[in-house]
Amino acid sequence: MGKSLYEKVWESHAAAQLSNGQTQLLIDTHLIHEVTSPQAFGMMRDLGLKVRHPERTFATVDHIVPTDEFEEPFADPLADAMIKELRRNADDFGITYFDLKSGKQGIVHVVGPEQGITQPGTTIACGDSHTATHGAFGAVAFGIGTTQVRDVLATQSMAMSKLRVRRINVNGELPPGVYAKDVILHIIAQLGAKGGIGYAYEFGGDVFDRFTMEERMTVCNMTIEGGARCGYVNPDETTFAYLEGKPYSPKGEDWDKAVAAWRAIASDADCTYDDIVNINAGDIAPSVTWGVSPDQGVSIEGHVPRLEDAATPAEKASIQEALDYMKLEPGAPIKGTPIDVAFVGSCTNGRLSDFREVAKYIQGHRVAENVKAIAVPGSQIVAALCEKEGIDQIFLDAGFEWRRAGCSMCLAMNPDKLIGDQLCASSSNRNFKGRQGSPIGRTILMSPLMVAAAAVRGCVSDAREVFAVEDAAAV
Amino acid sequence: MALDLIHQVRGRAVPVPGSDIDTDRIIPARFMKCVTFDGLGDYLFYDMRHEEDGTPKQHPLNEERYQGASIFVSGVNFGCGSSREHAPQALYRAGFRAVIAESFAEIFFGNCATLGIPCVTATSEDIAELSRVLEENPQTEVTVDVEKARVFYNDANFTVHIPDTARDALINGRWDPIGELLENTDKVDACLERMGLA
Numbered sequence A: 001m002g003k004s005l006y007e008k009v010w011e012s013h014a015a016a017q018l019s020n021g022q023t024q025l026l027i028d029t030h031l032i033h034e035v036t037s038p039q040a041f042g043m044m045r046d047l048g049l050k051v052r053h054p055e056r057t058f059a060t061v062d063h064i065v066p067t068d069e070f071e072e073p074f075a076d077p078l079a080d081a082m083i084k085e086l087r088r089n090a091d092d093f094g095i096t097y098f099d100l101k102s103g104k105q106g107i108v109h110v111v112g113p114e115q116g117i118t119q120p121g122t123t124i125a126c127g128d129s130h131t132a133t134h135g136a137f138g139a140v141a142f143g144i145g146t147t148q149v150r151d152v153l154a155t156q157s158m159a160m161s162k163l164r165v166r167r168i169n170v171n172g173e174l175p176p177g178v179y180a181k182d183v184i185l186h187i188i189a190q191l192g193a194k195g196g197i198g199y200a201y202e203f204g205g206d207v208f209d210r211f212t213m214e215e216r217m218t219v220c221n222m223t224i225e226g227g228a229r230c231g232y233v234n235p236d237e238t239t240f241a242y243l244e245g246k247p248y249s250p251k252g253e254d255w256d257k258a259v260a261a262w263r264a265i266a267s268d269a270d271c272t273y274d275d276i277v278n279i280n281a282g283d284i285a286p287s288v289t290w291g292v293s294p295d296q297g298v299s300i301e302g303h304v305p306r307l308e309d310a311a312t313p314a315e316k317a318s319i320q321e322a323l324d325y326m327k328l329e330p331g332a333p334i335k336g337t338p339i340d341v342a343f344v345g346s347c348t349n350g351r352l353s354d355f356r357e358v359a360k361y362i363q364g365h366r367v368a369e370n371v372k373a374i375a376v377p378g379s380q381i382v383a384a385l386c387e388k389e390g391i392d393q394i395f396l397d398a399g400f401e402w403r404r405a406g407c408s409m410c411l412a413m414n415p416d417k418l419i420g421d422q423l424c425a426s427s428s429n430r431n432f433k434g435r436q437g438s439p440i441g442r443t444i445l446m447s448p449l450m451v452a453a454a455a456v457r458g459c460v461s462d463a464r465e466v467f468a469v470e471d472a473a474a475v
Numbered sequence B: 001m002a003l004d005l006i007h008q009v010r011g012r013a014v015p016v017p018g019s020d021i022d023t024d025r026i027i028p029a030r031f032m033k034c035v036t037f038d039g040l041g042d043y044l045f046y047d048m049r050h051e052e053d054g055t056p057k058q059h060p061l062n063e064e065r066y067q068g069a070s071i072f073v074s075g076v077n078f079g080c081g082s083s084r085e086h087a088p089q090a091l092y093r094a095g096f097r098a099v100i101a102e103s104f105a106e107i108f109f110g111n112c113a114t115l116g117i118p119c120v121t122a123t124s125e126d127i128a129e130l131s132r133v134l135e136e137n138p139q140t141e142v143t144v145d146v147e148k149a150r151v152f153y154n155d156a157n158f159t160v161h162i163p164d165t166a167r168d169a170l171i172n173g174r175w176d177p178i179g180e181l182l183e184n185t186d187k188v189d190a191c192l193e194r195m196g197l198a
Helices: A004-013 A039-047 A075-092 A108-116 A129-137 A146-155 A181-193 A206-210 A213-221 A237-243 A253-266 A314-328 A350-363 A380-388 A391-398 A448-457 B086-093 B106-115 B125-134 B164-171 B178-183 B185-194
Strands: A014-017 A023-026 A027-030 A059-061 A097-099 A124-127 A141-143 A157-160 A164-171 A199-204 A228-234 A275-280 A287-288 A297-299 A341-344 A370-376 A423-428 A442-445 B008-011 B013-015 B069-074 B097-101 B120-121 B141-143 B152-154 B156-159
Touching: A004 A141, A004 A199, A004 A228, A004 A253, A004 A350, A014 B185, A023 B185, A027 A108, A027 A141, A027 A146, A039 A075, A039 A146, A059 A075, A075 A097, A108 A124, A108 A129, A108 A213, A108 A380, A124 A129, A124 A146, A129 A141, A129 A228, A141 A164, A141 A228, A141 A314, A141 B097, A146 A157, A146 B106, A146 B178, A157 B178, A164 A181, A164 A206, A164 A287, A181 A213, A181 A275, A181 A287, A181 A297, A199 A206, A199 A213, A213 A228, A213 A237, A228 B164, A237 A253, A297 B120, A341 A350, A341 A448, A350 A380, A350 A391, A350 A448, A370 A391, A370 B086, A391 A448, A423 A448, B013 B125, B069 B125, B086 B106, B097 B125, B106 B120, B106 B164, B125 B156, B178 B185
Parallel strands: A027 A059, A027 A124, A059 A097, A124 A141, A164 A199, A164 A275, A199 A228, A341 A370, A341 A423, A423 A442, B013 B069, B069 B097, B097 B120
Antiparallel strands: A014 A023, A023 A157, A287 A297, A287 A442, B008 B141, B141 B152, B152 B156
């Protein structure tokens, strides 16, 4: 009987059995950032501990960095203090730090892959729930809390319980104008925000076979929004081609050996899964959310639900709560909902291909007068590549602000925030209440091109109509 | 490092109903601009409890009758979203020592487990009935018995679920795993060596 990638990685990384029945799992690679690590270093100091394998932890700064300031110290003294604290911790404990001056800084889930730190068959932990992004490479990657960051720093391992594996096949052809973001929004809407609790999601099928690495990252990034802590795609030629030549990728003979090992780590054809879900790519449309949980989504042709659509009293209460917060009319078409802000960026959709795709269509269009539109590259490298191709100028000409790299308005820990009950068309991953920095701010999640369409029209729009998208999506 | 043996948590309880209560709601991101967890209890559910201008609004945690509660009662998928440990830290620092919900998001559950906060699940019916009783009499003393996997209040009780690994860690004082993890570092290094990564 064959094994899944998850099982193979789990078995090879199980270092010891703990007395409560959990497994002490070796963590190959540990990524840290400024928000969830300072307390962990504080605990290390309190306990007099050293970082066991400093060469296996990599740091960058992303959550709180301003995207419109160029020089330290930054205007926000708290942000400045946190950036200095990460510098101190990296120096004291001997950790590689891609800081703001490195030219490599960016959102931790963009930096890992572009440096080649993210590799197939490895375990990757980070104090950030979107760590599953790295699963796009066939890594078992998951978010952890700060006490667990301490555990990984001190022991290069952590206590874990084994997950079950659900295979999600998406077969067929995606219609034009349908993107990786729509695939994951569709999956979450189908399976629910808690549907994945206890599972690792293995994504596969025709669509994933054809997807680029950046598209795979977009999907894996949001597995946590479906309740699954970890999501991955089996490594293949696309994965190897992406990694070849990256700074931390193996070189020479080591590369050949690594590729052979990576091929072997993929799920066996005859492995069994705890669950299998099949989705027809042709059923997926450009998708948007209407509520305050990422599973509250519909196709762009769809409507805001009515209370009577609810199957249970709990669902009815959830719909009511979401509609009250979002100030949307039950039964109204979602298309045409006015927006105030448009945001292209985040660890979900802040990579080169995201900006390229928007740039391809937005030339000759102009952001509506009453809309504030910002484009925030996911890393300094993404920014540099965009700038080399003139993409920044295309965004600027269309009326977007072109910012520096960071998490920005995805969670608004920096100055990029909604004001009052502004509604944001956002390429990020969470539409939670208050997520984008205003306690009453509102978020509608969508693909980058749909954000651009909303920015141009001033309301939630179908990018296929706004930009006459006729060619096949970037699949 | 001796840890408390957490057999049960006893105290008053507050029902905060709702599905998919995420960690951004539990502790908004702007309060994470800090390098320690000190003081986070003050910001627990801040935006749910306050108007934009900072004046308190209707919320169970603002009600006088629930002040001093140490058991938090909620709905489905509690603690979803961000992995921020600031969320359970805020709950703990606001005095909460156990959570009863219909289900928990996984990262939140794990974070609570390492802080010694039992998270137990129960049916929606049992939670609704407990919430009704708490509404009527907020002074009701509730016991979350981790060892027996039951909740007791007045003359009533119901079964709860807690994974064996978490239950074992709590009742045997092994909920913070650092001691045991440190004991095994040679095994971790052996694992690295086996994989040709040493």
